[in-house]
Amino acid sequence: MESEPVNVKEFQELAKQVLPKMYYDYYAGGAEDQYTLKQNVEAFQRITIRPRILVDVSRIDMSTTVLGHEISAPIMVAPTAMHQLAHSEGEVATARGAAACNTIMILSYNSTCTVEEVASSCNAVRFFQLYVFKRRDISAQLVQRAEKSGFKAVVLTVDAPRLGRREADIKNKMVAPQLKNFEGLLSTAVNSNDGSGLEAYANETFDSSLCWEVIGWLRSITSLPILVKGVLTHEDARMAVEAGVDGIVVSNHGARQLDYSPATISVLEEVVHAVGGKVPVLFDGGIRRGTDVFKALALGWKAGCIWSCSKGGIWGETCT
C-alpha cells in the first residue's frame, strides 16, 4: 500500500502483508464455513441511515460512561488474545493506545503480557476478560491478580465451552505459546502435529461443564462487577439479569465459535429489549467504521449500550 491506511480494511490488508500466514489466519479467521464472519459485516451493510437535515451539529460531545468510568467516545478495546504474535510490545502497547484515546481496554485472559505488566504500563481503565479453566484455582488466582492490579471489572466469556473449529488453524497447525500469566501454574504451550495447538490447549484447559452456577462462584472470589460476554438471545439475556450480572455483552466472538450463529447486529434489539435497561448492554462483532457504531447505537435505544470492534481495536457505550 503506497499511502497511509485510512480505514480498518486497509489496516487488515497491511497486516496480511507483514504477518506470518499462521498468525494472520488466526487473527482474521472464523469458524468452519465462516458464514457468520461474513454476515457480521454484511448485516451492518444492509442497514442504511435516515439522515435529518438542518440540525446544529457544530458541537459534538461523544463522551460517555461505562460502569461509571468516563470515556471519550462510545468505543472501547475488545479482548483479543496474544498480541505479541503481531508485535513485540503486545498488550502493553495496546493499553497505552487505549489510555491515549481515553478509553477502556479489556485485557484477554490469554494475553501474552502479564496482567501486572499491562497494569503498570499506563493509566488506562482496564477490565479483565476471563475464561474459566477446569482448574478453577488458576482462574481464581488470575481474577484476584487482576483485581489487585487495579482492573475494574471481570468480563466472563461464555461462548467457548469448546474452541470453535477454525479450519485455517487446523491446516496451519496453529501453535499455542506458553502464556506468561500461567507460568509456574500450568503449561499452555502446545506444538501440535495433529491440527490446531490452540484448540488442543483450549480443550485441555477450558471447563466445558460451565453453567449459571459460575456467576455465584465468581461473586464469591471477587468484588469486581461481572459482565457476561457471548449473549445472543433474549432468553439468555433475561437469565443473565436474574443471575445478577452487572452487564451483558452481545457477541458471537467475532464468528470464531459457533458458525451459523446470527450476526450480532441482528440480535441487538432483541437483547436490549429483554434487558429493559436493568444493566448496560455491550455489543461487538462486525464493527469496522464509525457508521457501524452509529447503527449499533441507534438499535440500542432506551438502554445503556456498548459495542466493540476488535479488528479495528475499538469498543464503546452510550446512554440515551
Ligand SMILES: Cc1cc2nc3c(=O)[nH]c(=O)nc-3n(C[C@H](O)[C@H](O)[C@H](O)COP(=O)(O)O)c2cc1C
Ligand atoms: C484474534 C482474536 C482473538 C480473540 N480472543 C478473544 C479472547 O481471548 N477472549 C474473548 O472473550 N474474545 C476474544 N475474541 C473475540 C473478541 O473479543 C470480539 O468478541 C470479536 O472479535 C468481535 O468481532 P469483530 O472481530 O468482528 O470485531 C478474539 C477475537 C479475535 C479476532
Ligand SMILES: CC(C)CC(=O)C(=O)O
Ligand atoms: C486462545 C483463544 C482461546 C483465544 C480466543 O478466544 C480466540 O482466539 O478467539
